[in-house]
Amino acid sequence: MAREAVRRLPEGTLSLWKREQAVLKARVVDRDTEAWQRDPAFSGLLRVGGLDVSFVKGDSVSACASLVVLSYPKLEVLYEDCRMVSLTAPYVPGFLAFREGPFLVDAVQRLQEKEPHLSPQVLLVDGNGVLHPRGFGVACHLGVHTDLPSIGVAKKLLQVDGLENNALHKEKIRLLQAGGDTFPLTGGSGAVLGMALRSHDHSTKPLYVSVGHKMSLEAAVRLVRSCCRFRIPEPVRQEPESTETKDMPPGRLRRAHPQSRP
DNA sequence: GCGACAG
DNA sequence: ATCTTGTCGC
Numbered sequence: 101m102a103r104e105a106v107r108r109l110p111e112g113t114l115s116l117w118k119r120e121q122a123v124l125k126a127r128v129v130d131r132d133t134e135a136w137q138r139d140p141a142f143s144g145l146l147r148v149g150g151l152d153v154s155f156v157k158g159d160s161v162s163a164c165a166s167l168v169v170l171s172y173p174k175l176e177v178l179y180e181d182c183r184m185v186s187l188t189a190p191y192v193p194g195f196l197a198f199r200e201g202p203f204l205v206d207a208v209q210r211l212q213e214k215e216p217h218l219s220p221q222v223l224l225v226d227g228n229g230v231l232h233p234r235g236f237g238v239a240c241h242l243g244v245h246t247d248l249p250s251i252g253v254a255k256k257l258l259q260v261d262g263l264e265n266n267a268l269h270k271e272k273i274r275l276l277q278a279g280g281d282t283f284p285l286t287g288g289s290g291a292v293l294g295m296a297l298r299s300h301d302h303s304t305k306p307l308y309v310s311v312g313h314k315m316s317l318e319a320a321v322r323l324v325r326s327c328c329r330f331r332i333p334e335p336v337r338q339e340p341e342s343t344e345t346k347d348m349p350p351g352r353l354r355r356a357h358p359q360s361r362p
Numbered sequence: 363g364c365g366a367c368a369g
Numbered sequence: 370a371t372c373t374t375g376t377c378g379c
Contacts, residue, residue, distance in 0.1 A: 153369075155370050163370085191370075193367035200369070227368045237368070254368050264366095267378095308368085 109190065117195050118234065125236040127244045130311045134221070134249060137319040145172045148327060149220025150335025151207070151242060153187075153200040161186050165203035167211060168338045169220050175327065175334045179218045181207050193258075194233045197241035208246045222315070222323065223250040224335045229320075231285060231294035231310035233260050243313020250312030251320040252294070253336060257308055262288030272296065273306055280325050285310075295321045303331040 136144035149169050156162040166182040189199040204225075212219050228237035229252030237258075243250030257265045263285055272283045276298035285294040285308065294310030295317060309321050327333035 153370085155369090157371065160370075191367095191369060193369085196369055232368080239368095252368085256368065258368050259366060 109192070114192070114195070117198050121197075121234050121236040121241075124241065124244050125234070128230070128236070128240050128311075129314045130230065130316070131314075132316045132319050133314040136221070137249070137315060142172065142323065142326070145221055145323075147178060147218065147220045148172050148175075148323070148335050149208070149223045149248075150226075150333070150338060151204045151223055152226040152336055153185075153203065160191075163187055163200075165200070165207055167204070167207035167220075168335055169211070169218055170327075170335050170338065173326065175329070177338060179211065179215065180338070181211065183207065196227050197238040200227075201238055201241045201245070204242055205245045208242070208248070212246075220248065223248050223312070224253055224324065224327065224333055225250055225312060226253060226336050228252040228254045228258055228308065229294070229310035229312035231258055231260065231263075231308060233258075237310070237312075239310065239312030247314075249314035251315060251324060252308075252310040252312050253324055253333060254308040254310075255305070255332075257285075257296075260287065261291075261293060263293070273304075276306060279303070279328070282321060292317065297321055297324060299325060299328040299331050299333065305331065307331070307333075 132138055136142050147169050151167055153163050153165050163185055164182050165185050169179040171178055185203045187199055191199050223242055225239035225242050227239055229239035237252050239250045239252030279298055279301040281298045282295045284292045287293050294308055296306040297309050299307050309324050311317050311320055324333050327335055
């Protein structure tokens with residue numbers, strides 16, 4: 101297979117990135133700031149955004165940066181922007197935001213400028229929030245840069261602060277009985293960094309939800325749960341996952357998935 | 363043995 | 370992330 105152009109990072113880049121994470125981390129707000137977040141039915145929440153970068157098969161450079169906005173609570177597609185981009189930074193664990201973040205921030209800002217009435221009130225981000233080696237994952241990054249509430253939704257446990265995907269953890273997963281069941285991810289420091297969430301009755305593998313920005317963990321988990329028809333919450337799942345959608349011109353609208361029950 | 367490591 | 374072989378785990 102063709103070796104990808106994954107150039108080594110210039111010396112000192114990681115130090116700069118760490119410094120930037122530390123600076124931006126000081127701006128994270130890890131509590132509810134919006135009225136709808138405290139409402140049991142999320143009354144007042146009308147639009148939920150989902151952000152993701154999906155790759156072209158066998159290529160670690162060409163990718164599609166996409167933003168989907170769904171109505172709430174019906175989860176119908178209001179807007180979708182999918183733009184082909186060339187990723188420059190390599191993937192370095194703990195620094196995902198520096199690879200994918202800029203394109204996703206762009207997508208949000210384009211929408212806010214051109215169609216502000218469709219702007220999301222909260223962002224679901226594929227990756228972690230404060231559940232991160234330095235407490236500042238890609239979801240925090242997007243939240244701070246857009247000043248929107250954001251939530252990190254990861255599909256795998258990032259082993260940080262003593263958290264381990266070990267036998268005990270797997271046993272806790274096994275004990276999650278029904279959709280909506282959770283257990284806290286408590287780091288060695290005693291802080292609850294996130295929650296493992298069984299997002300659906302028929303889903304064995306949990307989601308790892310953590311605060312990104314301007315939202316409490318409790319509200320974040322509740323919202324993710326309420327956005328799940330299947331394992332992956334709709335705003336993130338709606339992102340193009342097959343090559344067919346990647347070939348679409350930017351800004352084109354896609355049909356919603358068939359709705360189960362209004 | 364050579365480990366963990368979101369996407 | 371994607372592809373892929375394989376079949377336990379500390």
